Amino acid sequence: MPPGLLVSAPASGSGKTTVALGLLRAFAEDGLAVQPFKSGPDYIDPAFHRAACGRASYNLDSWAMGEGLFSAVAATALGADLCVAEGSMGLYDGVATQGLSGFGSSAETARAMGWPVLLVLDVGGQAQSAAAVALGFAAYAPDLRFMGVILNRVASPRHERLVRLGMERAGLAVLGALPRRGELKLPERHLGLIQAVEHPDLDAAIAGYAAFLRAHVDLAAIRTGAQGGVRARPGALARPPAQRVALAQDEAFSFAYPHLLEGWRAAGAEILPFSPLADEPPDAGADLVWLPGGYPELHAGRLAQASRFMNGLRAHARTRPVHGECGGYMALGAALIDAGGVRHQMAGLLGLATSYEARRLHLGYRRATLEQAMPGHAAGTALRGHEFHYSTILEQPDAPLARVADADGAPTPETGSRRGHATGTFFHLIAEEP
Known part of the structure; x- marks a missing residue:
């Protein structure tokens, strides 16, 4: 399997979709074959992923999928250079009762694939305290690889300096700091994001996310920090219901x-x-x-x-x-x-x-x-x-x-x-x- 990473956050609405789309497009622009994934049940984000990098995005779900299907879905990445997965909700959010191979959290997906977590942290309204949040996420599951954090919605250079001081004290790598920009928010409706086919100018929007990340994120460090190594077994993804x-x-x-x-x-x-x-x-x-x-x-x-x-x-x-x-x-x-x-x-x-x-x-x-x-x-x-x-x-x-x-x-x-x-x-x- 190619190396990869999982983009997650403490909660929904932190900016992980924007970061994931920007990474997919930026790495694809750099000539990499990037395989996108979505952790958990979601039928909207994968269409955005495909628009970002030109490859179909697949859901990896530890509650609904047995180990055989999970591995077969993971095997769609064979032949790619890099995997970029987007988490659902917060990193450790799942259900109370175990499913076929887990509780449905993004952390389980990252652990099963050997991917480090890139945590997108909304630092609005806090400074050094953001490091305590990030440190808690990094330490909550010691066996989960933790790449570092991207600070989102940074208000000013002074705000960034204060947040970075806290992260340095906690021993956490800051791989990017994204200034607050309201126009980067994707349009939504009652089920979440609008569909990719409905976006008025999706390609330009994703190109803008990639350019924004290039200006404020250490893409080389993220690429170098991607890991993996699990052996995915190609297999049947589903039986057709008819010819x-x-x-x-x-x-x-x-x-x-x-x-x-x-x-x-x-x-x-x-x-x-x-x-x-x-x-x-x-x-x-x-x-x-x-x-x-x-x-x-x-x-x-x-x-x-x-x-x-x-x-x-x-x-x-x-x-x-x-x-x-x-x-x-x-x-x-x-x-x-x-x-x-x-x-x-x-x-x-x-x-x-x-x-x-x-x-x-x-x-x-x-x-x-x-x-x-x-x-x-x-x-x-x-x-x-x-x-x-x-x-x-x-x-x-x-x-x-x-x-x-x-x-x-x-x-x-x-x-x-x-x-x-x-x-x-x-x-x-x-x-x-x-």
Whole structure:
């Protein structure tokens, strides 16, 4: 495996995405083949990673993935010069109950891969005290390699000097100090960052991050400090659910995990993309239609009027399977009520009715045991995934698809549903349990 590093932080919102994108682009500009990764469940950041360095980014997840799949995903880096991974939430944040190979923290990913941690520290509102925070993170897990810190949102040269004094006293390497610049913040909406395809000038923005890091970060020291050495074992990333898969792909439906799609292709499946927002029907020769998650609530009016898409979807479902995840699940339902209270008719293949008028966050890992078969998985199969949405179920009259629980085993009411050839879930599939 090539050497690598993991960009993390004490908490979300510290600037690690901006730093990760800047590093990916800067090293790619220097002629390195850089393999990006995302630690934990996330379907937005990997698309930004790919835009930054030109290589597909893959999720490494110690809660949802067994050791075999984790290693197979890691093996996507073989042939690269350097790995740059972005953590989720805070460095040590995970769940209480162990999953297939861990608790889901970014620290576990770094430890499993032999990567040192580059800590992005928001030093706004503090000076020497920032060193106590960084020292705590470096000492919390003595077996975790710690590269150093990048100071973010530095207010002035005097502020930087004070923070550096504290870091020197704590024996911590400062690998960069980023002045406070509001324009470097990526646009967000209710699920976090906007999608990469929606950014008005993404390439210029990422180039700006790279230039900013070149001016304020010791890229040579970071490159030299990258480590690794674990042996990744290439293997199957995922079994395809069908031979010819019509996959919805546009701004309303884009949350498909790269390791699943790559696994389907590697196993010989043909993926046939189409755009519901462009009123394109799924390929008539497809064996399966798959609607991934996304933001259908932002485009509900257009989807309701997309007659060619809806009619093609219904025609397919009369004889062949259709599956939807989260946003795709809502689109297969009877109705979707948007944030303004407007009711939009959806495909009606399931009886599900959902609303964004009164938002409530549903977030966390999910373990689902199928009570009925879904495409690619037999009844009785246990699946690992995660849920992340703000919609509320108003009606769910169909038979439940699965028994679903959170990471600690507590049952959740979002069981998914099945009617005829149509199935849907609120959880995003990551892996089948080995």
